[in-house]
Amino acid sequence: MKIVSGWHRLVFCLASIFLLTHLFSVMELHKNSKMEEPHKQLNKKFDHLVLGPAAGQGLSNRLQCQGTKALNRTYSSSSRSAEDGSITFITVFTIYNSSLNDVEDKSTNTIVGNASYNKFGRSMALLNVFINFIEVAMPQSNVIILTDPVSDLSVPQNRVSLYHIQGEYSRDKLMLQRIRSYITFLETRLQKLSQNPRNITHYIFTDSDIAVVDNLGQIFHDHPNFHLALTFRNNKAQPLNSGFIAVRGTPEAILRAKHFLQEVLKVYSTKYRNASRMLGDQLALAWVVKSKAHFDASRFAKALAFSEDIDGTSLLFLPCSLYNWTPPEGAGQFHGMPLDVKVVHFKGSRKRLMLESWNFYSSSLDISDMLCLILGSGRTKYDF
Ligand SMILES: *[C@@H]1O[C@H](CO)[C@@H](O)[C@H](O)[C@H]1NC(C)=O
Ligand SMILES: *[C@@H]1O[C@H](CO)[C@@H](O)[C@H](O)[C@H]1NC(C)=O
Ligand SMILES: *[C@@H]1O[C@H](CO)[C@@H](O)[C@H](O)[C@H]1NC(C)=O
Numbered sequence: 001m002k003i004v005s006g007w008h009r010l011v012f013c014l015a016s017i018f019l020l021t022h023l024f025s026v027m028e029l030h031k032n033s034k035m036e037e038p039h040k041q042l043n044k045k046f047d048h049l050v051l052g053p054a055a056g057q058g059l060s061n062r063l064q065c066q067g068t069k070a071l072n073r074t075y076s077s078s079s080r081s082a083e084d085g086s087i088t089f090i091t092v093f094t095i096y097n098s099s100l101n102d103v104e105d106k107s108t109n110t111i112v113g114n115a116s117y118n119k120f121g122r123s124m125a126l127l128n129v130f131i132n133f134i135e136v137a138m139p140q141s142n143v144i145i146l147t148d149p150v151s152d153l154s155v156p157q158n159r160v161s162l163y164h165i166q167g168e169y170s171r172d173k174l175m176l177q178r179i180r181s182y183i184t185f186l187e188t189r190l191q192k193l194s195q196n197p198r199n200i201t202h203y204i205f206t207d208s209d210i211a212v213v214d215n216l217g218q219i220f221h222d223h224p225n226f227h228l229a230l231t232f233r234n235n236k237a238q239p240l241n242s243g244f245i246a247v248r249g250t251p252e253a254i255l256r257a258k259h260f261l262q263e264v265l266k267v268y269s270t271k272y273r274n275a276s277r278m279l280g281d282q283l284a285l286a287w288v289v290k291s292k293a294h295f296d297a298s299r300f301a302k303a304l305a306f307s308e309d310i311d312g313t314s315l316l317f318l319p320c321s322l323y324n325w326t327p328p329e330g331a332g333q334f335h336g337m338p339l340d341v342k343v344v345h346f347k348g349s350r351k352r353l354m355l356e357s358w359n360f361y362s363s364s365l366d367i368s369d370m371l372c373l374i375l376g377s378g379r380t381k382y383d384f
């Protein structure tokens with residue numbers, strides 16, 4: 001496939017002294033650890049695809065599957081008419097040069113389909129698949145990779161570009177750096193906009209372990225007034241996930257989004273600094289939102305989009321169940337996959353499934369069937 005080849009070439013052409021490590025999602029490792037106790041077998045990590053029962057069978061608004069055959073169509077081609085050329089995805093991706101031995105050591109390689117990956121190749125393959133899914137779902141959109149100036153990436157693809165941002169990319173500062181990079185990026189856009197105020201591009205900042213499976217242009221179309229959108233779930237301690245943040249491309253929205261993220265950064269560095277490696281940004285996001293008078297956190301209990309004005313910034317809250325879908329780990333309750341899911345998040349130990357899903361899609365060219373594969377195997381823990 002044309003979209004694959006360029007990136008595969010890139011994987012092997014990159015300077016071999018670099019070991020690349022990605023910035024994937026903030027994992028909620030400990031969240032369900034109690035629940036998992038009686039289900040130790042769930043903690044086994046598999047090096048091959050394991051298909052379990054698909055949750056949500058018999059529920060009318062959930063995807064119905066027979067194995068990996070979808071009985072419902074989820075992928076609405078009509079929604080693709082929304083203009084996606086005005087949307088750019090932003091992700092942070094970093095290379096470390098500390099473990100160059102791993103690149104040579106083939107014994108630690110993992111096999112996915114026909115390919116054998118070292119750690120470096122694995123990370124690149126995941127980034128590659130992240131981009132491939134965007135190209136399928138939103139072929140007119142662009143991708144910008146925010147990265148360390150010492151990360152010697154090059155991107156041969158048309159709609160993918162790199163943006164180097166100076167910063168502290170060490171593993172334990174990465175989440176903090178990510179917010180800083182977002183802020184820096186928004187500042188540069190504000191400058192560009194002041195030269196050409198009519199050239200509006202909307203931005204979606206995401207983790208790179210997600211698959212976009214439907215056109216997201218409708219967020220901006222259906223909710224014309226928000227400045228910044230976040231995804232929420234019914235979880236008291238961590239109601240907001242930082243893996244998906246949408247920003248409208250108008251000067252005012254970008255400015256407000258920038259100020260909002262600056263506040264999150266401040267809370268993060270003062271209150272949650274010790275959590276910076278893992279959950280700090282999500283805790284800081286939730287703190288900033290919940291600390292505002294009038295904010296009704298009980299709205300997180302229902303998976304319905306809602307808006308809220310916070311100090312003049314219009315925030316849109318989108319349900320994770322559609323815009324950041326991931327099956328719960330462990331034995332938590334699980335009602336399957338909504339028919340109109342738009343973004344799948346391969347959190348934690350589901351990264352292999354992300355590559356397997358792309359391979360499956362490449363041969364079936366059917367998003368709905370692929371979603372059945374993900375639904376059936378999304379609770380399996382994989383080996384990377
Ligand atoms: C999904 O497919 C099942 C099985 O064919 C069918 O009974 C159900 O009505 C479909 N749901 C929707 C919303 O089309
Ligand atoms: C990694 O690369 C940078 C820039 O080339 C260099 O300054 C640094 O010393 C290297 N670190 C290690 C551990 O090799
Ligand atoms: C693996 O290689 C075979 C033979 O070259 C090819 O037919 C098949 O499509 C490949 N599978 C994947 C998942 O790339």
Ligand SMILES: *[C@@H]1O[C@H](CO)[C@@H](O)[C@H](O)[C@H]1NC(C)=O
Pocket residue numbers: 192196199200201
């Ligand atoms: C509009 O902005 C985008 C993103 O900044 C840029 O790629 C494009 O060239 C701009 N178009 C015009 C006509 O200035």
Ligand SMILES: *[C@@H]1O[C@H](CO)[C@@H](O)[C@H](O)[C@H]1NC(C)=O
Pocket residue numbers: 270271272273274
């Ligand atoms: C972070 O941890 C250090 C030592 O573990 C502690 O002294 C400090 O008070 C902690 N900071 C915050 C903000 O909790």
